[in-house]
Structures are given as C-alpha cells and as structure tokens.
Amino acid sequence: MASLTARWHRSIHEIPQSQWEDLLAQQVSPFYRWSWLEALEHSGSVAPDQGWQPLHLSLWRGEESLIAIAPLYLKGHSYGEFIFDQSFARLAGDLGLRYYPKLIGMSPVSPVQGYRFHIHPDEDAQDITVMMLRLIDEFAARNNILSCNFLYVDPLWQPLAEAAGCAAWVNHQSLWSAEEQKDFSDYLASFNANQRRNIKRERKAVNQSGLVVTPLTGPELTPELLERMHSFYEQHCARWGPWGSKYLQSTFFDRLVDPALARHVVLFSAHRGDPVEPVAMSLCIQDESHLWGRYWGSEEEIDCLHFEVCYYAPIEWALRRGLHSFDPGAGGSHKRRRGFVAQARTSLHRWYDPRMDGLIRSWLPRANGLMEEEIEAINDELPFRSKPPELMA
Known part of the structure; x- marks a missing residue:
C-alpha cells in the first residue's frame, strides 16, 4: 500500500x-x-x-x-x-x-x-x-x-x-423549507390571515411601482448584468459605512459568467422594461435542491422592494423549480415573519x-x-x- x-x-x-x-x-x-x-x-x-x-x-x-x-x-x-x-x-x-x-x-x-x-x-x-x-x-x-x-x-x-x-x-x-408547499399559494396558506394580508400588501406595493421581477440564470447571464450586480452590491455595502461587509472585488463578479459558475447563479432582476436594465437586483446561488441568498442592491427607494427581490420572488422561483429549501443569508429578524425559521x-x-x-x-x-x-x-x-x-x- x-x-x-x-x-x-x-x-x-x-x-x-x-x-x-x-x-x-x-x-x-x-x-x-x-x-x-x-x-x-x-x-x-x-x-x-x-x-x-x-x-x-x-x-x-x-x-x-x-x-x-x-x-x-x-x-x-x-x-x-x-x-x-x-x-x-x-x-x-x-x-x-x-x-x-x-x-x-x-x-x-x-x-x-x-x-x-x-x-x-x-x-x-x-x-x-x-x-x-x-x-x-x-x-x-x-x-x-x-x-x-x-x-x-x-x-x-x-x-x-x-x-x-x-x-x-x-x-x-434562518431557513425556509418547502415541506408540502407546491406553489406560492401554498406558501401563503402557511401563514395566519393577518400575515397573508401583509405579504399580499407588500407584493402589491412593488407591483404598483411598475416593477416586474424576472429570474435570470445560466446562459441568460452576461458580463454587463454581472457588472451591474457588482454595482448594486457596492452601493448597498457603502450605505452601511465601515460595517458594510464589502468583501468581493468586481473581478469576482466577472467570473460568474463562466459556465461552471453561471449554472449556479440566479439573478432576480426588478425592472420596468428589459430585464437586463434592472432598477434593483439580488444574487442567489442554487444547486439541484437548495437556494442561497447572497447579495442585493437597488438604485431606487421603493417600499417592500427588498422583501420582493430577496424573499418572495426567490421563494416563488424555488417552488416552481421543486427546490427543498432557501437560506436567505445572515442576519435580519424580519425574515421570521416571512416564513424563515431559526x-x-x-x-x-x-x-x-x-x-x-x-x-x-x-x-x-x-x-x-x-x-x-x-x-x-x-x-x-x-x-x-x-x-x-x-x-x-
């Protein structure tokens, strides 16, 4: 041996x-x-x-x-x-x-x-x-x-x-698990009546702003989209000053268009026209069973947009894809009211x-x-x- x-x-x-x-x-x-x-x-x-x-x-x-x-x-x-x-x-x-x-x-x-x-x-x-x-x-x-x-x-x-x-x-x-949920209606049904109304109100606020959220992954990703995502990430981190947790260089986002990485990347683009011209965007990572939320940013202050781009749209997409769970990232007690358990x-x-x-x-x-x-x-x-x-x- x-x-x-x-x-x-x-x-x-x-x-x-x-x-x-x-x-x-x-x-x-x-x-x-x-x-x-x-x-x-x-x-x-x-x-x-x-x-x-x-x-x-x-x-x-x-x-x-x-x-x-x-x-x-x-x-x-x-x-x-x-x-x-x-x-x-x-x-x-x-x-x-x-x-x-x-x-x-x-x-x-x-x-x-x-x-x-x-x-x-x-x-x-x-x-x-x-x-x-x-x-x-x-x-x-x-x-x-x-x-x-x-x-x-x-x-x-x-x-x-x-x-x-x-x-x-x-x-x-925090973690959301699909359990017996098959679609977003099942997700809503898991809440009491008061919280169902809150979630519907939050999604309606984004819809009334004229924004639509489109998921983009794999070959749909372009260098320009990833450059835009880095800009959102950088702007969001800058809002928090020295506590902004800005760790990633722009060249890391450039690499995400490589096929070995792009198949795992999902961008949730909030836009009024073309999805490649986003007003806000979140970046998530997926495999065959799970979704992970990582970064987001927005160029406009729109009520409840963070919840839509970072929680509701990814959960809706995960349910359509048959994924088992969604880890939304660190921090945020507000996650608990939106289906994420400790x-x-x-x-x-x-x-x-x-x-x-x-x-x-x-x-x-x-x-x-x-x-x-x-x-x-x-x-x-x-x-x-x-x-x-x-x-x-």
Whole structure:
C-alpha cells in the first residue's frame, strides 16, 4: 500500500481542479466547488492582503492519488465569518495570548452550512479525519497558532470531528423549507390571515411601482448584468459605512459568467422594461435542491422592494423549480415573519492553550443550552431572547 503524504497549499491552483472535484460528493454545495473558491482567490477577494491566506491541506496516497482535502484559511481578523467570536478574542487578551492569526475552515464570506473534510469514499473517513486534525494540530504548534475553527459544518461530518476532540458551539440562522408547499399559494396558506394580508400588501406595493421581477440564470447571464450586480452590491455595502461587509472585488463578479459558475447563479432582476436594465437586483446561488441568498442592491427607494427581490420572488422561483429549501443569508429578524425559521448551525473548534481550552469547554454546555432555548423561543414567537453567559478568564 502506498504511503500517505500531506501537503499544505497557499493557493487552490496547486491542486488540480479535476482531482479536487473528483473528491466532492454530488450533494456538496457550490460554495465548496473548485471554481467558486478559485474565483475568490483569482479575483483577490480572498488573499493575504485581505486577511485571508489560503492554506489548504491535502492528503495523497503515493505521489498522484489525492484522497482528502481540508479547505483552510489563515485569518488575521474575524470579518466575513458571521460567527461572532469577540468573547473568545477578549478571553485570549485576558490570558495574555495572541488571538490572531487563526485557522478557519469555511467557504470564505459565505455563511452556508456544509464544511467538511472531503475524503475519498474508499478511505476510512474517521481515520482520515483524525489524521488530518493531527496534522493541523502540529502545524498550529509549529507556528504558534492559538485555534482552529470549522464553521457551518456538515452535520454528517460533525460526529467524526467531535469524536476526534473538536468542541461544538451552537449558533443559529434562518431557513425556509418547502415541506408540502407546491406553489406560492401554498406558501401563503402557511401563514395566519393577518400575515397573508401583509405579504399580499407588500407584493402589491412593488407591483404598483411598475416593477416586474424576472429570474435570470445560466446562459441568460452576461458580463454587463454581472457588472451591474457588482454595482448594486457596492452601493448597498457603502450605505452601511465601515460595517458594510464589502468583501468581493468586481473581478469576482466577472467570473460568474463562466459556465461552471453561471449554472449556479440566479439573478432576480426588478425592472420596468428589459430585464437586463434592472432598477434593483439580488444574487442567489442554487444547486439541484437548495437556494442561497447572497447579495442585493437597488438604485431606487421603493417600499417592500427588498422583501420582493430577496424573499418572495426567490421563494416563488424555488417552488416552481421543486427546490427543498432557501437560506436567505445572515442576519435580519424580519425574515421570521416571512416564513424563515431559526435553525441550529454548529461550528467546531480546537484551542491550543490549555487554559483557554478548559475555560471555553466548561462554558459551552450552558451557552449551547441557552442558544437552543433561544431558537425554540424564536420559532414559538415568544417575546424574549436568551443571552449566552459572559466568558470570563
């Protein structure tokens, strides 16, 4: 049997696209495909000068056979993760420890569930997970790195990583699920009478402005449309000043017309004439079962337009396509009134200072319990929110 060799990669270009893709199961989301991650790197959206150093770990049997990949990044900050670890950073400071850089496993700037080590199906997934975590631990020790963090993990991979010593931290996000709904009328029927009236009123407000929303995907996408989408994205981020979360370069949007990416991209164009001349637009990502909302922007202030372009039109389209779920993106309590329920999302962590590791692991059971209560309260529409306990040194 050929021996195993580990390699660290400062760019995804060091791993052949065909071999990367061969390891990925069919159900892996577009956010972990080689073409998506490569577009982030190629565009400079994910780069050392942006605080994201690609540092992918691969495992090879012999010289030629790739058997496992851990997509990883060395981070100099916590932006673009949407898992808020300020308490951990403060604790590190209290203990006299340097919190950054840290290792992160996720699809950059995309808070979407699905992170895992991608392992060849003929290999023992538990053994390979343990081996790769040991390699990560050794790398962290050599380079004085305090932590390794896997965000939005795949629930099927989570037990393997927890069995190998990772600590679980529970947060939540919003998700719409089709369940038994077949069309938008079924979606409306899932609400009480008052909320049905609200949704109809909101859609009517957009219709009365003269706007029509048209979904565009695949070969319907053009460089001009993606350039326009980048402009909307840039304008929307600018409205929020230093908190605008503007992470993506224009050249990333340019790459979205490539066929490997365009088949996953859906633009919802709000227009009065030609769909390629939008007044507002949202960008979503799809696969065969799911839809993810990512970015939007508008050049006019129109009542309820955000709800139409970012929620109602995508849900209506998802139902027509027979998709199972729609993740609208991070944040926004207003999502809950529009059919999105709170669902637990787990991140897994390893801390390499014994004091910090012990303190956080003793805090997590209570924090996770309170988060589970909060999720239940949100979904029951109770008028309170639980806060996790303070993490003290």
